[in-house]
Amino acid sequence: MSLHEVFRDCAAQRRAALIGYLPAGFPTVPDSVELFRAMVRGDGDTAGCDVVEIGLPYSDPVMDGPTIQTASGEALRNGFRVRQLFDIVSTVAETGAAPVVMTYWNPVHHYGPDAFARDLAAAGGLGVITPDLVPDEADEWLAAARQHRLDRIFLVAPSSTERRLAMTAGAGSGFLYAASVMGVTGARDSVSGSARELVRRTRAHTELPVGVGLGVRTAEHAAEVAQFADGVIVGSAFVERARQDGAAGVAEFAADLGRGVRRNSTSIP
Amino acid sequence: MTARDSDTARRAATPGEATPDGHDPDPGGHFGSYGGRFMPEALIAAQDELADEYEKARNDPEFVAELERLLRDYAGRPSPLTEAERFGAHAGGARVFLKREDLNHTGSHKINNVLGQALLVKRMGKRRVIAETGAGQHGVATATACALLDLDCVVYMGATDTERQALNVARMRLLGAEVRPVDTGSATLKDAINEALRDWVANVADTHYLLGTAAGAHPFPLMVRNLHRIIGEESREQVLRHTGGLPDAVVACVGGGSNAIGIFHGFIDDPGVRLVGMEAGGHGLDSGEHGAALTSGTPGTLHGARSYLLQDEDGQIAEAYSISAGLDYPGVGPEHAWLADTGRAEYRAVTDDEAMHAFRLLSRTEGIIPAIESAHALAGALRLGAELGPEAVLVVNLSGRGDKDMDTAAQYFGLVPEAGITGEDQR
Numbered sequence: 001m002s003l004h005e006v007f008r009d010c011a012a013q014r015r016a017a018l019i020g021y022l023p024a025g026f027p028t029v030p031d032s033v034e035l036f037r038a039m040v041r042g043d044g045d046t047a048g049c050d051v052v053e054i055g056l057p058y059s060d061p062v063m064d065g066p067t068i069q070t071a072s073g074e075a076l077r078n079g080f081r082v083r084q085l086f087d088i089v090s091t092v093a094e095t096g097a098a099p100v101v102m103t104y105w106n107p108v109h110h111y112g113p114d115a116f117a118r119d120l121a122a123a124g125g126l127g128v129i130t131p132d133l134v135p136d137e138a139d140e141w142l143a144a145a146r147q148h149r150l151d152r153i154f155l156v157a158p159s160s161t162e163r164r165l166a167m168t169a170g171a172g173s174g175f176l177y178a179a180s181v182m183g184v185t186g187a188r189d190s191v192s193g194s195a196r197e198l199v200r201r202t203r204a205h206t207e208l209p210v211g212v213g214l215g216v217r218t219a220e221h222a223a224e225v226a227q228f229a230d231g232v233i234v235g236s237a238f239v240e241r242a243r244q245d246g247a248a249g250v251a252e253f254a255a256d257l258g259r260g261v262r263r264n265s266t267s268i269p
Numbered sequence: 270m271t272a273r274d275s276d277t278a279r280r281a282a283t284p285g286e287a288t289p290d291g292h293d294p295d296p297g298g299h300f301g302s303y304g305g306r307f308m309p310e311a312l313i314a315a316q317d318e319l320a321d322e323y324e325k326a327r328n329d330p331e332f333v334a335e336l337e338r339l340l341r342d343y344a345g346r347p348s349p350l351t352e353a354e355r356f357g358a359h360a361g362g363a364r365v366f367l368k369r370e371d372l373n374h375t376g377s378h379k380i381n382n383v384l385g386q387a388l389l390v391k392r393m394g395k396r397r398v399i400a401e402t403g404a405g406q407h408g409v410a411t412a413t414a415c416a417l418l419d420l421d422c423v424v425y426m427g428a429t430d431t432e433r434q435a436l437n438v439a440r441m442r443l444l445g446a447e448v449r450p451v452d453t454g455s456a457t458l459k460d461a462i463n464e465a466l467r468d469w470v471a472n473v474a475d476t477h478y479l480l481g482t483a484a485g486a487h488p489f490p491l492m493v494r495n496l497h498r499i500i501g502e503e504s505r506e507q508v509l510r511h512t513g514g515l516p517d518a519v520v521a522c523v524g525g526g527s528n529a530i531g532i533f534h535g536f537i538d539d540p541g542v543r544l545v546g547m548e549a550g551g552h553g554l555d556s557g558e559h560g561a562a563l564t565s566g567t568p569g570t571l572h573g574a575r576s577y578l579l580q581d582e583d584g585q586i587a588e589a590y591s592i593s594a595g596l597d598y599p600g601v602g603p604e605h606a607w608l609a610d611t612g613r614a615e616y617r618a619v620t621d622d623e624a625m626h627a628f629r630l631l632s633r634t635e636g637i638i639p640a641i642e643s644a645h646a647l648a649g650a651l652r653l654g655a656e657l658g659p660e661a662v663l664v665v666n667l668s669g670r671g672d673k674d675m676d677t678a679a680q681y682f683g684l685v686p687e688a689g690i691t692g693e694d695q696r
């Protein structure tokens with residue numbers, strides 16, 4: 001299934017897609033595989049994530065707050081290597097969820113953009129989210145991703161100008177990642193009001209689905225965001241839950257969030 | 270272009286002024302395949318605003334005059350060029366000239382960049398300044414400019430460095446800045462930059478990130494270089510006055526590369542002048558413990574730009590090491606990567622021990638205690654002088670003074686046997 005189809009199916013159910021993030025190899029590679037499976041499984045009642053964002057742990061994660069920084073650092077200290085990413089992607093693909101990779105640019109640059117795209121596509125990955133690669137610098141990546149049929153998921157931010165929103169939407173595919181607040185990743189107590197405005201502005205430029213991330217931490221937030229976005233992205237809160245309650249807690253939390261994105265599904269006209 | 274032509278061309282130049290010299294990056298900030306903007310989208314608007322505002326400012330006679338005035342009346346420019354005869358005797362008998370950035374207010378070249386950017390902050394109507402610092406020199410310079418211009422100032426500094434440079438922490442606090450120790454990652458300069466970037470993303474509306482070196486995303490490498498070009502412009506005039514000719518080589522230490530790019534640009538159109546950058550060789554390149562991105566790194570992206578950097582097989586950024594906090598950085602500014610590839614400049618590494626030898630030698634032969642960063646350039650001059658012989662004329666950028674390094678030096682040379690003045694005791 002492609003990302004396009006995932007969002008189309010969710011739209012047919014009149015709900016937003018649930019997109020969950022965890023770092024690969026956190027706390028170890030086998031543990032992280034269990035966590036990713038749990039994230040998709042949910043509970044007996046409600047399925048979990050439609051899309052799984054597999055984070056590539058990086059030494060210098062400037063867009064991440066303390067929660068994800070610490071988790072990525074732990075994965076690296078436990079010996080995570082980039083080549084292990086592709087096996088993890090395969091196991092996520094086997095669950096039936098849509099795997100995408102979230103990575104800072106240097107590890108891909110170093111691996112070779114074309115080789116990275118080739119190996120990711122072969123493992124069943126559908127696309128890459130690039131928090132520090134803007135389309136202006138992405139010629140090589142765009143070519144590699146097109147060649148290997150991967151989606152190119154760029155970020156838009158409240159500070160993006162209309163010109164940049166249009167340009168970024170034009171270069172992206174799969175979906176657009178709307179960073180709801182000006183800031184780094186991390187669970188917040190409320191969903192920023194700027195998220196709705198950013199989604200509205202972004203939609204004026206594109207038919208692509210828009211996912212909202214940064215700060216979503218409860219089923220309440222998820223339900224709220226699901227009313228105006230096509231995807232609800234949850235990261236730091238999954239990391240915190242994994243730390244506290246392991247795979248069982250992650251499965252339960254994913255089901256909660258799943259109920260959140262479905263809550264208003266029938267009330268949308 | 271003959272030496273004389275380019276001399277007159279450059280004489281018209283004033284600090285920070287737009288003098289397109291054929292060495293500017295493309296509009297996206299690329300020096301060849303280096304530079305650019307590998308940044309979160311959230312910061313691109315601020316980078317664009319900065320680039321626009323800087324373009325306007327450097328063409329605005331009022332801004333240029335105000336910066337000139339501050340550099341002269343506040344920072345003490347021009348800095349002298351001092352001939353170091355007794356030191357030169359140890360450098361194969363070459364004539365060695367020291368560009369005395371150590372005599373600037375706050376004790377290093379960093380003030381040139383800081384005054385320029387702080388004036389720009391005022392122009393942009395922002396109130397809050399954040400900065401990173403390694404040795405503390407850039408932090409002190411930033412805190413100084415913020416005190417002068419009434420701006421709020423927060424300085425991020427690796428926890429390792431707040432220990433190594435405890436006195437500079439005290440200085441910054443005295444000047445009214447808030448110093449935030451950073452204990453993530455390797456707890457040195459690169460992590461301080463990461464933390465400053467995280468702050469910037471969250472507060473960009475009212476905050477300027479006053480980057481301290483010629484690295485980072487466009488327009489920083491261009492802007493910081495132009496603000497330091499005055500070092501090279503003055504040096505060229507001064508050495509011509511002293512010797513009637515151009516030097517054989519210009520030598521500078523390279524951390525992020527700001528003092529080096531500043532002095533190099535005074536001579537970049539003089540093909541006969543070798544431009545030599547000295548990187549931190551730490552415990553030796555083979556030891557893996559060093560900060561020599563150009564000499565032994567590979568291309569990659571860090572802190573917003575593509576350049577050479579120290580990284581492992583997976584593209585994870587490696588921890589740098591140097592006895593000098595200001596050179597303890599795994600990356601380098603993108604223009605240096607370009608100059609290295611084109612061959613216009615050459616880069617070498619000197620070890621801690623070579624630098625400390627030069628540190629003591631300059632102290633004893635000239636009565637000038639250099640910053641340990643600058644001692645790397647002096648060690649380079651000792652080598653170049655030995656290679657080139659007594660006919661050679663060398664200009665060395667003495668980027669800073671060594672007061673901040675007395676603790677390190679005392680330990681290194683065992684100058685205080687009772688270890689009475691250690692970092693531990695000062696806190």
Ligand SMILES: Cc1ncc(COP(=O)(O)O)c(C=O)c1O
Pocket residue numbers: 377378403404405406407481482483522523524525526527528529594595596640642643668669670
């Ligand atoms: C005296 C001195 N020289 C050199 C440097 C290195 O920086 P750069 O390579 O940007 O000149 C520093 C940095 O802190 C410094 O304090």
